[in-house]
Amino acid sequence: MKKVMKRSGLHLLLLSAFLLFVSACGSKASYEPRAVNPEIDACEVCNMSVAHEDFATQLVETDGTVHMFDDIGCMVKYLDGEGKNKEIGASYVRDFETMEWVPFEQAYHAYHPEFWTPMAYGVVSFATKAEAEAYIEQEGKGEVLDYNGLEKVDWVMQGH
Known part of the structure; x- marks a missing residue:
């Protein structure tokens, strides 16, 4: 009887350890960005094809x-x-x-109503402030905005 108890105790211990491991793995959710497929991906709002991948954005739900x-x-x-x-x-x-995905809250943006973007919002995103500043210098106009600075953008299509 003691041998059976020891064996079931061991099984119970192993099962508990396994369940703890599985639940710990499941609690660390990963919301990695997905690659764009311009042939099938369409914008959730305007239904246009996501053809200009350098302007693509995405949300990943939980x-x-x-x-x-x-x-x-x-x-x-x-x-x-x-x-x-x-x-x-x-x-x-x-x-x-670079076409790399950047967390929205960490990105910098070059903004000017005359910047070309697929739906004419005039916001171009970058991983670093230096990249955004270089773009503005190259274009000869615009301003650099961080995540909080985007609040001042009037989100209307400028040229459509």
């Missing part, structure tokens, strides 16, 4: 659902509307120069 956008302005409109009721795990913008 359940793993990904929402793609062809312009940062469309993503902002979504977050202010339908997206208010979603549980967002992560949000990303594309670095215009």
Whole structure:
């Protein structure tokens, strides 16, 4: 009887350790960005193809659902509307120069109403402030905005 008790105690201990391991792994949610497929991905707001990948943005919900956008302005409109009721795990913008995904809250943006973007919001995103400043210098106009600075943007399409 003691041998059976020892064996079941060992099984119980191993099962507990396994469940603890599995639950610990599950609690560290990862909301990695998904690659853009211009042939099938369409903007959640305007339904345009996400053809200009250097302007693409995306939201990843906590359940793993990904929402793609062809312009940062469309993503902002979504977050202010339908997206208010979603549980967002992560949000990303594309670095215009490197095409790397950058967490939305960490990115810098070059803004001017005359900058070309797919839906004419005039906001171009970068991973660093220096990249945004270089873009503005090259264009001869605009201002650098961080995440909080985007509040001053009037999110209307400038040229459509």
